[in-house]
Amino acid sequence: MSASTAPGPSTPATVGDAQKSATNAADYIGQNWAGWLEAGLRILLIVVIALVVRSVVRRTISKLIERMNRGVEAATATSTALSGLLVNAERRRQRSEAIGSVLRSVASFVILGTAALTVLSVLQINLAPLLASAGVAGVAIGFGARNLVTDFLSGVFMILEDQYGVGDVIDAGVASGTVIEVGLRVTKLRGDNGEIWYVRNGEVKRIGNLSQGWATAIVDVQVGYREDVERARAVIISAAEEMMKSQPWDEALWEPVEVLGLESVAADSVVIQAQAKTMPGKAAPVARELRWRIKKAFDAAGITIVGGMPIAEAEEGPAEVAAPAAHSGPSSPQAEAAQPVQQPSSGGSNARNK
Numbered sequence: 001m002s003a004s005t006a007p008g009p010s011t012p013a014t015v016g017d018a019q020k021s022a023t024n025a026a027d028y029i030g031q032n033w034a035g036w037l038e039a040g041l042r043i044l045l046i047v048v049i050a051l052v053v054r055s056v057v058r059r060t061i062s063k064l065i066e067r068m069n070r071g072v073e074a075a076t077a078t079s080t081a082l083s084g085l086l087v088n089a090e091r092r093r094q095r096s097e098a099i100g101s102v103l104r105s106v107a108s109f110v111i112l113g114t115a116a117l118t119v120l121s122v123l124q125i126n127l128a129p130l131l132a133s134a135g136v137a138g139v140a141i142g143f144g145a146r147n148l149v150t151d152f153l154s155g156v157f158m159i160l161e162d163q164y165g166v167g168d169v170i171d172a173g174v175a176s177g178t179v180i181e182v183g184l185r186v187t188k189l190r191g192d193n194g195e196i197w198y199v200r201n202g203e204v205k206r207i208g209n210l211s212q213g214w215a216t217a218i219v220d221v222q223v224g225y226r227e228d229v230e231r232a233r234a235v236i237i238s239a240a241e242e243m244m245k246s247q248p249w250d251e252a253l254w255e256p257v258e259v260l261g262l263e264s265v266a267a268d269s270v271v272i273q274a275q276a277k278t279m280p281g282k283a284a285p286v287a288r289e290l291r292w293r294i295k296k297a298f299d300a301a302g303i304t305i306v307g308g309m310p311i312a313e314a315e316e317g318p319a320e321v322a323a324p325a326a327h328s329g330p331s332s333p334q335a336e337a338a339q340p341v342q343q344p345s346s347g348g349s350n351a352r353n354k
Contacts, residue, residue: 042122050115057107065100069093098159098182148185150202155184158201164209169281171208172199214254215283217276219290222269222307223298229270232303233259236274239297240290249289252282257290269306 069092120127159182164170168179170189175197177189187204189197223232240257243249255277263273274294278286298305 039122043119046115046118046122050111054108054111057111058104061100061103061107065096068096095159095162095165098184102156102159102184147200147202151185151200154201154204155182155187158182158187158204158207159184163207164211168209168211170210172204173206174203175199176208211280213280215278215280217278217283217287217290219274219276219287219294220263221272221274221291221294221298222305223272224304224306225266225268225270227270227303229262229272231301232272232298235297235301235303236272236294239293240274240276243290243293249286252279252286254278 117127120130158164164179164182164187166179166182170176170179172187172189175189175191177191177195177197179187180190180196181188183201185201187199187201189199191197221232221236223229236259237257244253244256253276257274257276260273260275263271265271274290276286276290295305
């Protein structure tokens with residue numbers, strides 16, 4: 001029998017292969033270490049430059065926003081009461097902060113995205129398939145999230161154009177109320193009954209801002225046709241002047257109340273229209289107070305305000321009594337007020353009998 005010999009720990013062929021592999025690895029490292037070092041240094045430099053540029057851009061944007069806020073605060077501190085109402089420092093601050101946040105996010109996205117693509121090119125990764133896949137994914141996401149993109153872009157333009165801000169009373173078509181929060185995607189409104197409306201910015205097709213600039217209070221007063229309209233005009237102006245001298249209406253009224261003239265003329269009445277320029281959002285309370293004072297002034301001056309259904313006046317004379325019912329008693333008021341039936345005379349009946 002021939003006994004099989006077990007292989008030793010190493011054979012000349014295996015040692016030669018190991019030496020050859022080690023030599024090839026050393027040669028590969030020796031040939032490419034310079035390129036790897038260069039690529040690593042380039043990637044490190046790209047990352048450092050991207051971070052530095054991003055920090056500088058974000059700090060520049062923040063400094064610009066702070067300077068804008070300081071300018072608004074200084075203008076508000078040195079302005080008059082009227083211009084101070086028109087220049088709302090808090091609203092401008094919120095708007096500038098929102099714009100700054102959007103600009104910082106866009107700058108970071110552009111800078112870091114460019115740095116990432118540059119690093120991939122340094123690593124000799126083919127960007128064509130990656131960009132093609134990103135384009136297809138972007139189209140799919142765009143179709144799937146088109147409402148989100150629309151809301152975001154609409155919110156950005158609303159903030160940039162300063163269409164409305166926190167505290168404004170707006171009519172957004174789908175809802176109306178006081179703005180309590182402005183976001184890039186959703187605007188929150190507080191309705192007249194206390195409800196909160198969440199309005200997507202992309203759903204807003206038109207905006208009616210009732211709090212920018214000034215408001216107009218219009219009051220119509222209907223008096224009798226035979227009343228002296230010049231006297232009524234003088235009474236209205238007098239009541240409005242007294243209102244302008246009292247608080248808090250001296251701040252709510254920005255201009256003297258103007259009597260525009262006759263709004264309409266009917267057969268039994270005329271309508272006198274008055275108009276007042278007020279602080280934004282104060283038109284309704286000013287109109288109510290002005291109607292109250294005009295009513296009191298007209299009562300004192302003896303001028304009658306007409307309108308609505310006429311009140312029927314009772315005529316003097318005997319009271320009318322309803323006809324007696326079928327089951328009423330002989331002592332009921334209807335029976336007592338009823339007239340007895342006249343009996344025919346005997347002469348007439350004799351004549352008919354003949």
